[in-house]
Amino acid sequence: MACGAELNRTRFAPSPTGPLHLGHAFAALTAARLADPGQFLLRIEDIDQSRCRPEYETLIAEDLHWLGLDWLTPVMRQSERREAYQAALDHLAALDLIYPCKCRRADIRAALSAPQEGAEPQIGPDGPVYPGTCRHLQMRDAAPGDALRLNSARALDYLGLTEITFLDENIAPDVPHSLSPQDFITGVGDVVLSRRGMGTSYHLSVVVDDAAQKITLVTRGKDLLDSTYIHVIVQKLLQLETPRYHHHRLIRDDSGKRLAKRDDARALSLYRADGMSAEALRHSLGF
Template sequence: MSDARPAFRFAPSPNGLLHLGHARSALLNDALARASGGRFLLRIEDIDPTRCRPDYEAAIYEDLAWLGLDWERPVRRQSQHMEAYRAALARLDALGLVYPSFESRADIRRAVEARPGWPVDPDGAPLFPFLRDVMSDDEREHRLAAGEPYALRLDMARAAALAGPLAWREIEETAGTAVDSPADPCAWGDVVIARKEVPTSYHLAVVVDDALQGITHVVRGADLKAATSVHRLLQHLLGLPAPLYTHHALLLDAQGRKLSKSIGSQSLRDLRASGVTPAQVRDLAGCA
C-alpha cells in the first residue's frame, strides 16, 4: 500500500562539499515535511561518474546529521537505478523523440561563433545549433555502429508539438499561494537526455526518481525554476505525475553571486571547523 503522506526530498550531487545554499534547501524541505506530517527523503544524484566521489557522499550524510536532520532509509542513489532510466528513455525513443547527436563541444562552439546573436537557453548556454535532419538516419546508424561518442537529444519541436501547452503548479515561497506557471520547454532547445556511457541526464533522472519515490512537493532553488519546463514536458510524455513546486530564493555571496561549489563557496564542513553551530547555520540559511 502506497504512503499517501506529502513527500519532500533533498537531492544533492556528491561532486563537492555542501554549503549554506544546500543547507537552506535541506532545512526548508525538512521543515515543510514536519509541518505537513509528511516524509523527508534524501536522494544522491550521482549519475556523473567523473565528478561524483564516495568521500563527498559521506560528507553529505555527516553534514546533514550535524544539522540535526534525519531522513528515510534506504537512500536512493541514482547510480543504482540505471535500468529505470533506460526504460524511460526507451519510451521516449518509441515516440520518435530521441536522436543521437555526434557534434562535439568544439563543433557547437564553431557553429555558434559563425552566427552572431545566436540564442541561448535559460542557463545562458547556446541552443544546440544543428537540426535533427542535418544528418541522415543511415549516417547516424553508421556512426553508432562505429562506436563514436554521442549524446542523445530530445527533439524538442516534435516533443512540444506532441504534448501541447503545459503548466505546473507553483506554490509561491512568500505568499504560499498556488499559481499556474506556463511551461516553455522550447526555450531549452534539443536538450541532452542521455549519453553513450550514461543512459540518462539530470532532466530525465529527476522526473523518473520523483515519480518512483512518490514525491509530491519539489522545493528547490530559484535557479532551477526554468528547468521545470523540461521536467513538466517529460512528465507528460512519460505519463508521470507532476509534483507541486516551490522555487525558493537563493543565498548570495558578497559579490552577489549565488553560492556554488564551482566558485568555492565556504562549505558547511569549514563552518563547523570554525566553531559555527548548527543553530547559527540555520540562522545564516534563513531557517531559524
C-alpha cells in the same frame, strides 16, 4: 497536514562532488521544513562517476545529521538506477522522439557562431540553444558514446499542447507559469536526455527519480525555474504525474554571486570545525 490535503513528500538531492555549503544547507532545510513528518527523503545524484567521490557522500550525511535532519531509508543513488533511465529512453525512442547527437561542444559553438545565423545565440536553461545539426539522425544511426536529444518540436506536436504550464507554491502561487510550444522550441530547444558516457542527464533522471520516490513537492532553487518546463514535458511523455513545485531563493556571496561547490570557504564542515553550532547556522539562514 489539513484533512484531505495532499501529503508533502520532499527530497534533497545533492551530488557528492564536493562539500556541502550554505546554499545546500538552505535547500535541505527548506525541503525538510515543507515535508510532512517522515516524508523527507535523500537522493544522491552520483551519475557522473568521474567527479563523484565516496568521501563526499559520507560528508553529506555527516553535515545533514549535524543540521538536525533525518530521512527515510534506503537512500536512492542514481548510479544504481541506469536500468530505469534506459527504460525511459527506450519509451521515448519507440515514440521516435529522441535522436543521437554526435556534436561536441566546440561543434555547437562553431555552428552557432556561423555568419549565416545573423543573430546572437539564444540562451536557454542548458546554455546556448542547440542548432539542430544532428536532428536528421534516427536512433538506428546511434553509436556508443552519442548523446541523445529530445526532438522538442516533434514531442510537443505528439502531446498536442497549446501551453506548457506548472504552478509554483512560492512564486506567484495563484498564477501558472506558462510557455508556448513555439517559445519552448526556440528558447529551450532539443535538450540532452542522455549525456555522453552517462546514460542519462539531469532532466531525465530528476523526472524518473522524483516519480520513483513519489515526491509530491519538489523544492529547489530559483535558478532551476525555467528547467521545469522541460520536466513537465518529459513527465507527460513518460505518463508520469507532475508534482507541485517550490522554487526558493538562492544563497549568494557578498558580491551577489550564487554559491557553488568551489566555495570551500563556506563549506558546512568548516563551520562545524570552527565550533559553530547548528542552531546558529540555521538561524543565520532564517530557520
